[in-house]
Amino acid sequence: MANLDLTLKDMMAVDGAVGAAVVDYDSGMALGHLGGSKALDLQVAAAGNTEVVRAKIRTMEQLRIKEDIEDILISLSTQYHVIRPVSGRKGKGLFLYLALDRGRANLALARHRLRDIEENIEV
Template identity: 85%
Template sequence: MSNLDLSLKDMMTIDGALGVAVVDYNSGMALGQLGSSKTLDLNVAAAGNTEVVRAKLRTMEQLAIKEDIEDILITLSAQYHIIRPVTGRKGKGLFLYAALDRGRANLALARHRLREIEENLEI
C-alpha cells in the first residue's frame, strides 16, 4: 500500500471525518480521496479549495508575508473544512483536505493529527 493510501486512511480515522483528499493545487486534481460521495463530492471540493489556496498565496505575496500557511479553516454550521498545505520538499504544491462533522469532531485534535500526517506524507 502506498504512503498516499495510508495517509488517506489515517485522515479518515480523525473523529467526525466525512471525506478527505490529497490535492495538487497546481492542477486542482485530487491525487487520492476517501469518504462518502453521498455526503460530499470530493472532486468538486478539491477544485474549489484549490482556488482558496491559490487566492491566499497570492494575497500573502502581495502583502509580502514570508510565512508558510499552517492550515486554512472554514467553519460551517454543521461541518469543519480543514486545508493543510504540504510543506515538505517532496509534497510541494499539494494540500491535505478534510471535511469533518462538527458535532463529532475535535478541531484541535484534528489539526494536530493532520500536521502529523502531513509531516509523514511522501509522494
C-alpha cells in the same frame, strides 16, 4: 514515510472525518480521496479549495508575508473543512483536505493530527 493510501486512511481515522483528499493545487486535481457523499463530492471540493489555496498564497505574496500557511479553516454550521498545505520537499504543491462533522470532531485534535500526517506524507 506514508504513501497516499495510508495518508488517506490516517486522515479518515480522525474523529468526525467525513471525507479526505490529497490535492495538487497546481492542477486542482485530487490525487486520491476517501469518504464523501452525494452532498460532499470530493472532486468538486478539491477543485474549489484549490482556488482558496491559490488566492491565499497570492494575497500573502502581495502583502509580502514570508510565512508558511499552517492551515485554512472553513467552518460551516454542521461541518469543518480543514485545508493543510504540505510544506515538505516531498509534497510541495499539494494540500490535505479534511471535512469533519462538527458535532463529532475535536477541531484542535484534528489540526494536530493533520500536522503529523503532513509531516510523514510521501507521494
